[in-house]
Amino acid sequence: xxxxxxxxxxxxxAAAGILLLCLAGRAGAQEVQAENVTVAEGGQAExxxxxxxxxxxxxxxxxxxxxxxxxxxxxxxxxxxxxxxEFTQKQVRIVLSNARLEDEGGYYCQLYTEDTHHxxxxxxxxxxxxxxxxxxxEQAVEGGEVELTCSVPRSRPAATLRWYRDRKEIKGTxxxxxxxxxxxxxxxxxxxxxxxxHSSIVTCEAIHPALRGQRKQTQYxxxxxxxxxxRIHPPQGVMREGDTLILTCAVNGNPLPRDIKxxxxxxxxxxxxxxxxxxxxxxxxxxxxxxxxxxxNKHGRSSDQYVLVVYDPGAIVEAQTSVPYAIVGxxxxxLVFLVICVLIIMVWCSIRQKGSYLTHEASGLxxxxxxxxxxxxxxxxxxxxxxxxx
Numbered sequence: 001x002x003x004x005x006x007x008x009x010x011x012x013x014a015a016a017g018i019l020l021l022c023l024a025g026r027a028g029a030q031e032v033q034a035e036n037v038t039v040a041e042g043g044q045a046e047x048x049x050x051x052x053x054x055x056x057x058x059x060x061x062x063x064x065x066x067x068x069x070x071x072x073x074x075x076x077x078x079x080x081x082x083x084x085x086e087f088t089q090k091q092v093r094i095v096l097s098n099a100r101l102e103d104e105g106g107y108y109c110q111l112y113t114e115d116t117h118h119x120x121x122x123x124x125x126x127x128x129x130x131x132x133x134x135x136x137x138e139q140a141v142e143g144g145e146v147e148l149t150c151s152v153p154r155s156r157p158a159a160t161l162r163w164y165r166d167r168k169e170i171k172g173t174x175x176x177x178x179x180x181x182x183x184x185x186x187x188x189x190x191x192x193x194x195x196x197x198h199s200s201i202v203t204c205e206a207i208h209p210a211l212r213g214q215r216k217q218t219q220y221x222x223x224x225x226x227x228x229x230x231r232i233h234p235p236q237g238v239m240r241e242g243d244t245l246i247l248t249c250a251v252n253g254n255p256l257p258r259d260i261k262x263x264x265x266x267x268x269x270x271x272x273x274x275x276x277x278x279x280x281x282x283x284x285x286x287x288x289x290x291x292x293x294x295x296x297n298k299h300g301r302s303s304d305q306y307v308l309v310v311y312d313p314g315a316i317v318e319a320q321t322s323v324p325y326a327i328v329g330x331x332x333x334x335l336v337f338l339v340i341c342v343l344i345i346m347v348w349c350s351i352r353q354k355g356s357y358l359t360h361e362a363s364g365l366x367x368x369x370x371x372x373x374x375x376x377x378x379x380x381x382x383x384x385x386x387x388x389x390x
Contacts, residue, residue: 022322039099040126040210048090049109058112059092064105064123068095101125101156101181127156127182128210134202134220140300142195142226150204150218151186157209158183164203165191195226227300228253230260230293230316234306241312246278249304257295263291283310 039045061069066075070200073087086093096103129152140146150172152159163172174191186202198219206216233248251257262273269289272279280287289312294303 009350019234023103037123038126039096039123039127041099041101043099045096045123047092047094047096047101051088051092052089056089058384059108060108061092061094062110063103066108081309088183099125101127104181107253112152113126114201125156126208126210129153129155129159129208130218131205131216132161132204132206132218134218136220136223140193140222140224142193142224144193146193146222146224147190148202148204148220149186149188151184153184153204153242154179154182155185155206155208156182157334158185160207161187162205162207163189164205166200186291193222193224195224195254197222197228198224210339223254225254225299228257228295228302230295230302230304232291232293232306234303237327239283239308239310241284241310243283243310245278245283245287245308247278247293247306248277249278249295251276251295253295253297253298253299253302259293259295263292263294283308285310 005202034049037047060071063069063077069079069082070076070084070087073084075082075084081097083095083387084092085095104123104125106122106390109119109121117208132150132152134148148163150161150163152161159275161172163170169272170189174185174187176183176185178184181308189202195225198208202220202222204218204220208216213306229252231250233250235246239245249260249262251260260276261275262271262278264271270280271291272281276293278291279295288308290305290307292303292305294301296302
């Protein structure tokens with residue numbers, strides 16, 4: 001049981017959407033217990049007051065402006081958003097629909113007996129954020145940096161903002177500003193971009209307790225401008241007289257070049273151009289030349305070239321049939337070269353071997369001459385020779 005003093009000085013609830021109703025009377029007379037309620041702006045709050053030992057005394061419920069909402073179950077204020085759905089000896093139940101921020105504040109539940117007793121309860125209204133707004137500071141250009149800002153102009157308490165790029169969280173710098181009872185929050189992120197980042201997605205996400213675990217996201221598609229590229233796709237095979245030539249110039253760039261210029265070195269002939277396609281019907285050798293495709297945007301220029309060679313059908317057949325003979329001729333030339341190399345090596349080895357043989361033969365003649373002289377002079381001659389050496 002609470003006294004009037006303890007009921008008046010109980011702490012105010014700081015949690016969101018709390019409406020605490022207490023009825024206090026004389027000691028031992030009545031008690032009222034209430035449940036905490038959380039409500040988001042635009043939502044519905046249900047106030048339940050349980051009565052204990054209620055003796056039929058007057059019960060008055062007032063809003064923060066001290067206007068009487070209900071007097072013993074009878075509506076006193078014409079605000080249809082407040083509905084008394086139950087009033088018995090055990091419980092008083094009130095439903096607030098479409099809760100507004102101005103509904104927040106202290107509500108009075110009063111019991112009139114011989115003395116007047118009351119209890120103040122606090123209703124806190126949460127303001128969930130809208131979807132974040134993402135803006136770019138200036139146009140992103142290849143090789144430079146892009147700066148994005150994400151803002152939520154109204155929330156209570158202040159929402160938390162997070163950035164994601166390619167599903168990976170990136171760090172941003174946040175700031176908030178209080179506007180009365182609500183907060184405005186802004187987050188900024190800055191990073192370098194290349195042409196491959198064009199059309200990639202950056203996400204800003206808002207987190208808030210009123211969303212009950214859900215998250216509001218806004219995706220921003222990067223628009224990165226870059227210089228153009230041009231590439232001519234040539235036809236397949238060899239072009240003959242009478243064929244139709246079709247060249248396609250594949251163009252890329254941001255902004256995409258719209259003006260595609262075709263040109264030919266020398267005097268331009270019967271080429272038909274329509275955008276990225278060049279066509280020359282019924283080719284002749286007079287159409288031979290270098291054709292170029294040129295494109296440009298405010299970030300640069302690009303071009304590509306194609307050299308056209310037109311053959312008559314006879315030349316094409318001759319060139320095709322002469323290819324095997326050329327290959328055979330090359331193989332024969334290689335074999336002749338190898339044979340000549342082998343012959344040169346054999347001659348060189350033969351000359352080297354013959355010189356060595358003559359040298360040994362001369363040395364053998366000297367030895368045979370000494371032996372023959374010794375034989376003609378007899379043994380003395382051989383002996384004199386030995387004595388001479390001694």
